[in-house]
Amino acid sequence: MTSTLLWSLIAVQIAMGAFDTLYHHELTERLAWRPSQRGELRLHAVRNWLYALLFLTLGFAEPKGLLAWAIMGVLIVEVVITLMDFVEEDLSRRLPATERVNHTLLALNYGAILVLILPVLLGWAGEATGIAWVSHGAWSVLALAASLSVALFGLRDWFAAVRSERLGLPAPAGLADMLAPARTILVTGATGFVGQRLVASLVAAGHEVTVLTRDGAKAAALPAPLRIVTSLDQVPDDARLDAIVNLAGEPIADGLWTRAKRRAILASRLRMTRGLAKLVARLDRPPTVVVSGSAVGWYGLRGDESLTESSPAAPAFTQRVCEAWEREAMAIAALGPRVVLLRTGLVLGIEGGLLARLLMPFEFGLGGRIGSGRQWMSWISRDDLVRLICHMIATPTLHGPVNGTAPEPVRNADFAASLARHLHRPAIAPLPARLLRRLGGDFAEEMLLGGQRVLPEKALASGFAFRHAQLESALGSILGRNVVREAEARSSRAVVHAGE
Known part of the structure; x- marks a missing residue:
């Protein structure tokens, strides 16, 4: 998978996701310290771990056969979790305008990524099951850094959700x-x-x-x-x-x-x-x-x-x-x-x-x-x-x-x-x-x-x-x-x- 356009879109997704996490989730909305956002934090944690898996896979491997089908399944699960997250956010908090705009751009960019990557995965799905290890140079380095970052923030969100159980306000x-x-x-x-x-x-x-x-x-x-x-x-x-x-x-x-x-x-x-x-x-x-x-x-x-x-x-x-x-x-x-x-x-x-x-x-x-x-x-x-x-x-x-x-x-x-x-x-x-x-x-x-x-x-x-x-x-x-x-x-x- 050597498409410069595809990797460029992935880089844009990483940048917008980092902005959403650091500016909205951490700095302005402070989700990790809001007991009302326990469900949202859990969804973020699972989605971050799925992103970590995807970034590592796309950065260093070409999954073939059943493994390609598994990656397509992860992509579909990510879409489902994102939709659940949208519902949870609407029910539990009032999103600032910048976060709504950023979420829209993330969804559009993710759709463009799916359009480019699904034909590649379908091609790999027709081959014998296995993994071909590859390197995409600087793109692989970016994928590794992004994978480690979202995995760590996934852990933070999960433990923040656990911590929120003891942060409830008294009656x-x-x-x-x-x-x-x-x-x-x-x-x-x-x-x-x-x-x-x-x-x-x-x-x-x-x-x-x-x-x-x-x-x-x-x-x-x-x-x-x-x-x-x-x-x-x-x-x-x-x-x-x-x-x-x-x-x-x-x-x-x-x-x-x-x-x-x-x-x-x-x-x-x-x-x-x-x-x-x-x-x-x-x-x-x-x-x-x-x-x-x-x-x-x-x-x-x-x-x-x-x-x-x-x-x-x-x-x-x-x-x-x-x-x-x-x-x-x-x-x-x-x-x-x-x-x-x-x-x-x-x-x-x-x-x-x-x-x-x-x-x-x-x-x-x-x-x-x-x-x-x-x-x-x-x-x-x-x-x-x-x-x-x-x-x-x-x-x-x-x-x-x-x-x-x-x-x-x-x-x-x-x-x-x-x-x-x-x-x-x-x-x-x-x-x-x-x-x-x-x-x-x-x-x-x-x-x-x-x-x-x-x-x-x-x-x-x-x-x-x-x-x-x-x-x-x-x-x-x-x-x-x-x-x-x-x-x-x-x-x-x-x-x-x-x-x-």
Whole structure:
């Protein structure tokens, strides 16, 4: 089989498949850490192993007789698995446009490969059963590299599918158990990382939830029953709202802070908060409480100083954004509701946020500290943050700023070491501060290299109990394993063996 055209199409298939795996499956969609994609991961694993067999065979052999028929059978099975994968993807997740386009091109290119290769295989099928070993030079080298790569990723996908069985989220209803009796709650930003879990918890606990969203398709994936509105004008004046939770805003950590990005970050928060103020003003009965988002960026960059809700701020872009956002939210208090300002730290979970971005590089052994690693990281598990929001709604004495962080912030180097330990990987690939500053400017300085040592003084004083006050506990729960318990188990086994 010496057709340059055929091998060129195979090379294109390899390149598009590598792009799909690395960019979509690993980098943007993070399928290996999504429990919902267990079936898709298993299909990917089997398909990768079939591709490994095909690449090796076509690169170094000419199968004859029954062996040629076997290879044609593998090609047919690959088509069936791909069709099953399409169905699984449509049922379990929303594919980005680039992935859909890439899948279409892969299917078309694979069809062209079949048109060229089937006549060759049929010719070989008419000969006596056996294998003729051949070499196609550089094409064989490409086939070998591709075979080894897809075989390794097949193993990764299979073990990721096995691991996903212990990554399932705990039942959401228990996160809102302090909210009784049932309440009516409006949530903005409901399709975001925190909003999705909050809505799931409220709905599961029997509360009547209305979500405001511009993305109807994402909102449709939220658990029922709930009411979806695309504009606050759709909420009637006589609507009963016991509480409003405002989490909406342009993501602040998903790209560099260009001038347009800075304007969008600030404008989106102010526009939504002002809209909520107008809603509260026209309601026949205003809600009892409004929980409005903010962030620990309000404090600016403060080094090693311990920060509570009474600490002053230092100038920074995030500080200016949070200050303006909080000022607009506090204006709602004059209309009657109790207003709580949720100053959120780094929210940990595998479905989004910082941790989700770190999992892939750390799992591939490319993780490490950022800069010096001495900057403080004020973090909170997503479920504890959802519980804290519900606690804010249920606790009449809470008002004004409340820090949404765990009681034990950690330095970045300790965070990296802990994450690496949970993934059984080294943390030996630091990100240089000079490079980050050159590439990211203020974004890198405030979001990566700077930090705040924030303590949840008001949350603790109000009686809130964190389920995960320590990072080890949080990562153990989120990643489906507990390093501390494993270490204790190993120690116990060592003591038993020593006694023997």
